[in-house]
Amino acid sequence: MITSLFPTCYRSPLVVGLLSILWPCDFARACTNIIVGRNASADGSVMLTYSVDGIGIGNLHVIAGREAPDPDVEDAVEADWKGPTYRVVGYLNEHQLAIAETTWDGRPELKAKEGLSYSRLMFLALRRCQTARAAIEEIDRLTRTFGYSSTGETLCVADKNEAWIMDIIGKGPDEKGAVWVAARVPDDSITVSANMGRITTFPMDDPDNWLFSRDVVEFAVRKGFHDPRSGKPFSFRDAYHPDINSYYVRACASRVWSVYRRAAPARNFSDDFFRGVENAEDYPLFIKPDKKLSLHNVMQLMRDHFEGTPYDMTKGIDAGPFGSPYRYRDLTWEVDKKQFGWERPISTQQASCVWLAQCRSWLPDAIGGVFWFAPDDAYTSCFAPFYCGIDAVPKPYGNGKLDQFSWDSAWWACSLVANYAYDRWSRVFPDIHAVQRATENKFLTLQSSVEETALRLAKTDKAAATAFLTDYSNSCGQTVFQNWKDLAGQILVKHNDGWLKNPGEAPRGVGYPEPWRRRVVKERGADYSIGTGK
Numbered sequence: 001m002i003t004s005l006f007p008t009c010y011r012s013p014l015v016v017g018l019l020s021i022l023w024p025c026d027f028a029r030a031c032t033n034i035i036v037g038r039n040a041s042a043d044g045s046v047m048l049t050y051s052v053d054g055i056g057i058g059n060l061h062v063i064a065g066r067e068a069p070d071p072d073v074e075d076a077v078e079a080d081w082k083g084p085t086y087r088v089v090g091y092l093n094e095h096q097l098a099i100a101e102t103t104w105d106g107r108p109e110l111k112a113k114e115g116l117s118y119s120r121l122m123f124l125a126l127r128r129c130q131t132a133r134a135a136i137e138e139i140d141r142l143t144r145t146f147g148y149s150s151t152g153e154t155l156c157v158a159d160k161n162e163a164w165i166m167d168i169i170g171k172g173p174d175e176k177g178a179v180w181v182a183a184r185v186p187d188d189s190i191t192v193s194a195n196m197g198r199i200t201t202f203p204m205d206d207p208d209n210w211l212f213s214r215d216v217v218e219f220a221v222r223k224g225f226h227d228p229r230s231g232k233p234f235s236f237r238d239a240y241h242p243d244i245n246s247y248y249v250r251a252c253a254s255r256v257w258s259v260y261r262r263a264a265p266a267r268n269f270s271d272d273f274f275r276g277v278e279n280a281e282d283y284p285l286f287i288k289p290d291k292k293l294s295l296h297n298v299m300q301l302m303r304d305h306f307e308g309t310p311y312d313m314t315k316g317i318d319a320g321p322f323g324s325p326y327r328y329r330d331l332t333w334e335v336d337k338k339q340f341g342w343e344r345p346i347s348t349q350q351a352s353c354v355w356l357a358q359c360r361s362w363l364p365d366a367i368g369g370v371f372w373f374a375p376d377d378a379y380t381s382c383f384a385p386f387y388c389g390i391d392a393v394p395k396p397y398g399n400g401k402l403d404q405f406s407w408d409s410a411w412w413a414c415s416l417v418a419n420y421a422y423d424r425w426s427r428v429f430p431d432i433h434a435v436q437r438a439t440e441n442k443f444l445t446l447q448s449s450v451e452e453t454a455l456r457l458a459k460t461d462k463a464a465a466t467a468f469l470t471d472y473s474n475s476c477g478q479t480v481f482q483n484w485k486d487l488a489g490q491i492l493v494k495h496n497d498g499w500l501k502n503p504g505e506a507p508r509g510v511g512y513p514e515p516w517r518r519r520v521v522k523e524r525g526a527d528y529s530i531g532t533g534k
Contacts, residue, residue: 030054031102032194032255032346033156034301035163038361039187042294046359048158049302050091050100051351051378057411058353058375060397062390063088063127077116077124077146085127089371090355092388095130096160096369098357102195104252106152106169106241107225113173115147122155132157132164136182136211139168148178152241154193157182160361160368164211165191165285167199169240171219179219181212181236189286190293192259194346196244196252197237198285246276247332251344254311256283258304258346263289263297271310295358296444299372302354303379304346311343314425318342321516324425347379349422353411354378365389366465367454370447373397375411375480380418380432382439382480385447387454390470394477410477413484420491427500427510428491435487443476 031054036047052058065087073079087094099122116124121142125135135157152169168180181199185191191198202210220226220239228234253274260269264287272280293301305313305325313325326349327342334340353375360368366389374381375397386393400409407413421428450472457465494500499507512520520528 030195030350031100032192032302033100033102033154034190034192034259034298035156035158035165035185036190036293036298037163037185037187038161040190040289040292042292042297044360044362045295046158046160046163047293047295047298048098048100048156048163048357048359049298049355050156051302051346051348051354053348053350054352055350055402056352057400057402058351059400059411060090060353060373060375060386060393062393064391065094065127077120077142080145081124081128083128086130087388087391088123088126089386089388089390089393090373091122091126092357092359092369092371093126093129094365094369094388096357096359096365096388097126097129097131097135098158098359098369098371099126099135100156100357102154102193103150104152104154104167104195104197104241106197108151110170110172110240111151112147112149112170115149115170115176116142118148118150118153118155118168121148125157130159132159132162133211136164136166139166140178140180140213143168143170143178144176147176152197154195154198156193158357158359160359160365162187165193165198167197167236167240177213179213179216179240181210181216183285184209186286189288190259190263191286192256194252194255196248196256197241200235200237200282200285201233202236247339247341249276250274250341251331253283254306254344255304255346258306258309259301260287261309262301262304263287263293266290295356295372296440298356299378299383299440302346302356305379306343306345313343313345317519319425320423321512322424322426324422326422326425347377349377349418351377354381354383356383363451364455364458366462366469367451367458373477374414375400376414377418380421380429380436381414382436382484383443384473384476384480385443386473386477387469389466390473391466392470392474394474394481396481397477407485410481410484413481413488416488417484417491420488420495424495426513428495431491431494432487435483439480439483442479 032051034049038044038046041047066085069082091100092098101118121139124142125138129135129138148170155166155168157164157166163185164182165185166180166182168178170178181202183199217234221228225239226234257269257271257274260283273282313319314323331344332339332341356372358370367387369388371386371388372383373386374383396408396410400411405412417432421432454465454469457468498509500510501507
């Protein structure tokens, strides 16, 4: 669990914990991030998303800050810090700093056993830093001081004014530290990361927009990862993540393509690169969306099964009779010594949770930062707002256990609804979507008036504003929790045993869609034919 990655002092009674996730080994098919620059968003927000995909449970907690260091701390990394630590709600701190990640592995020889993991680096930066630049600098300092033990990562770092995308990898078991490069996302642009190194070539004379470790090129040359005599410009991905097989590209770059095609349809992005066409052009690191993206637009970008494309996962025999867009693990398989692989969309049943950090410079931090959190898969769940100024979250959002079902857990309520839908998608998802749409629309509609009230309170009584935002955020979480508990029961009753039971109507059988019946007739019609003998 991720909480085990942090020192005991963070698991004291004062600290509730973090998102409780068992991180996946199958990195090539996990986690997706979207960054939206402030001038690419409809309201001026900087936005960052994170689908936390893995075998685990998505619990949400608040971690209290401290004005001064703990004098009794025994952990060397904690003792190294002499400043204050900040409150964290999920992965958004009280200064509107948010950090997300995706794993891309990279060169296996650069994995070290000792040092800080990427997840602890993220947490330490959230606890210590107020801005994205400061977070990058602190991550660099920590890796140089204590080492880096994870594989290749893309870290997405956003604050209320700007956002950065950072590719980082270690130096192997014999050298302490990490090599990395970070790019500032243009204010009018978006970027996507999905388990594949995103940064290739970059300028080395633009510190306003590009940062990198002091030896990022020298280390690659020394290790034989880059030959300066080749005449080719240095590429971070080519040096540190060179061996990318065709399925890896399909499973990762397809998600970048799918966000870009939806955010900028006028550009008609080709599918050639992720389908493995030789010499196809990779997708740009940044693009300008056709129109500025609203908060709701970005939520919807995190809900995607390639609908409306040739790779629509609700179509074909693999979708079953009811058009299910979900494919169970493993994603690759073999038949007659030939390799095959399912599509890997942004939305997956393996999502422990999905979140969207909304950061706004024109509001006080406690009000401007909102951590929109959806337990389980966002496609079948619901985003609820949790302001970064709150001091507690609803109990159902923090008490789930992966090995024990509980009606008192928001994650289990959302997961139960999702599992009811997977194999009966076309029948059941419309019921989920109706509740999801109504609930999120309510939260989005109320947002401005809630914040006006919080601003009035904050002018005279900050404690009252904190209490108000905490109560409101908790009420939103409780609403999702209760709605999804009710929805689970309603779905079970309505679709029980293959019947369709609407209020005031007699139950009726739903049968199977016509295209599916025709496929059955084609493959086994002789077995099921009536009145024609054996």
